[in-house]
Amino acid sequence: MRLPPAILGNAEEVLREILRFMAPADVTLSRYFKDHPRLGGRERGAIAECVYSILRNKNFYTDFGGFGTGTSATMRRLVLLGMAEAVGVESLGGLSEDETAFLARIQEIDRSLLPPKQRANLPEWLYDKFVAQYGEEETLQLAAVLNTPAPLDLRVNTLKTDREKVVAELAVAPIVAEPTPYAPTGLRVMKKPALQNLPLFKEGAIEVQDEGSQVLAQLLGARRGEMVVDFCAGAGGKTLAIGAIMRSTGRLYAFDVSEKRLTKLKPRLARSGLSNVHPVVIAHERDAKVKRLAGKIDRVLVDAPCSGMGTLRRNPDVKWRQEASGVAELTEKQASILDGASRLVKFGGRLVYATCSLLDEENDGIAAQFLASHPDFELVPMHKVLAEQRIPLEMGDYLKMLPHKHGTDGFFAAVFERKAADKPAKPAKADEAAEAGDAGADAAAE
Numbered sequence: 001m002r003l004p005p006a007i008l009g010n011a012e013e014v015l016r017e018i019l020r021f022m023a024p025a026d027v028t029l030s031r032y033f034k035d036h037p038r039l040g041g042r043e044r045g046a047i048a049e050c051v052y053s054i055l056r057n058k059n060f061y062t063d064f065g066g067f068g069t070g071t072s073a074t075m076r077r078l079v080l081l082g083m084a085e086a087v088g089v090e091s092l093g094g095l096s097e098d099e100t101a102f103l104a105r106i107q108e109i110d111r112s113l114l115p116p117k118q119r120a121n122l123p124e125w126l127y128d129k130f131v132a133q134y135g136e137e138e139t140l141q142l143a144a145v146l147n148t149p150a151p152l153d154l155r156v157n158t159l160k161t162d163r164e165k166v167v168a169e170l171a172v173a174p175i176v177a178e179p180t181p182y183a184p185t186g187l188r189v190m191k192k193p194a195l196q197n198l199p200l201f202k203e204g205a206i207e208v209q210d211e212g213s214q215v216l217a218q219l220l221g222a223r224r225g226e227m228v229v230d231f232c233a234g235a236g237g238k239t240l241a242i243g244a245i246m247r248s249t250g251r252l253y254a255f256d257v258s259e260k261r262l263t264k265l266k267p268r269l270a271r272s273g274l275s276n277v278h279p280v281v282i283a284h285e286r287d288a289k290v291k292r293l294a295g296k297i298d299r300v301l302v303d304a305p306c307s308g309m310g311t312l313r314r315n316p317d318v319k320w321r322q323e324a325s326g327v328a329e330l331t332e333k334q335a336s337i338l339d340g341a342s343r344l345v346k347f348g349g350r351l352v353y354a355t356c357s358l359l360d361e362e363n364d365g366i367a368a369q370f371l372a373s374h375p376d377f378e379l380v381p382m383h384k385v386l387a388e389q390r391i392p393l394e395m396g397d398y399l400k401m402l403p404h405k406h407g408t409d410g411f412f413a414a415v416f417e418r419k420a421a422d423k424p425a426k427p428a429k430a431d432e433a434a435e436a437g438d439a440g441a442d443a444a445a446e
């Protein structure tokens, strides 16, 4: 069935706003749909896919669409190209003869014959960084995958159920889900069904989480009864996974500077059935709430704010919103957060530094700098950690999950251990530390 021609106008309207790059594309889209309640589910899906397709292919479309910028004819043509890619030309109604001919002309272009830079559909600064790091051939493989939509990955909450039961229950919906190769409680769904109304989702048996993110949570190796900090918890994707690994025992602090993000964790927490998670808003990485726990924590995860270049399959606008100078600023922040968080780790404890970036300067660079300036920490080679966690991935010193190799978003992780002191500090039991130091932190979280 053809889509109503009017949705091309809707797509133009929202695209105009998104291309100002003042806010994340998904936020602008949600607000637009809220303001236009008459748009049905199919129309919304088509508009969103159209916008994402334009963001993925912007260089190609603007180089070959034969237009300048800013005019309404330009927006119309961009939307035609995006819609044709997203839903197919045959689903579009109300096109003029010229427009149909324009689409046919663009579709005839064999993109594999284009120069590499044009084929990659990346901003020049990012293309150059990728080529310097991965070489041209691998950059093109990486870019091709980054410019396609991601599958939907789920994490099964083992406090409530197991993977086999979820597969069977999803099949009734009917939703086909397959076990992910690396994350032991992950499932991959190739289509994008609405999950929010499924009992499995409402009851907290499943959460949406990329397989790579699930692997990161596992690298922390958290155990029952331990004191653990998720230093940059955000809306708690990894917090929830770590809490389940700890079987809802011990104490798991979810720190973040963003109250708004931590607020989003709360309904997820309620669904999950976890009772060991304590969200705490901190002002910065040297906050007194952090200092009070210095040297008392068994395991600390730093899922640092980063350029997000590993998530371009889901957030294609990020590549146009980020700049090389922004990445340089981020590296300073990353080093400072890692240093602040490292003070929490007790002797013999574990520190994991992670990003969803594909850029060495945010990854290996930060890890090397940390090791050089923190002689009380040593690197635990990633192959050792993966063997310990029984994750069938081959890595060297660091974890580098790559979309074109592993089918996940791009992720990096380095694992450090604080060397044991000659005189180890008295181990802090979860409850003792809670009473002694962090009552204020809990109060701030409420």
Ligand SMILES: C[S@@+](CC[C@H](N)C(=O)[O-])C[C@H]1O[C@@H](n2cnc3c(N)ncnc32)[C@H](O)[C@@H]1O
Residues within 6 Å of the ligand: 213, 231, 232, 233, 234, 235, 236, 237, 238, 239, 255, 256, 257, 258, 261, 282, 283, 284, 285, 303, 304, 305, 306, 337
């Ligand atoms: C990559 S996101 C975290 C995603 C989250 N761990 C998850 O799995 O869903 C990085 C987070 O770091 C937070 N952040 C930024 N600066 C921080 C700081 N100085 N201390 C703690 N968190 C910080 C941001 O608010 C953001 O939520």
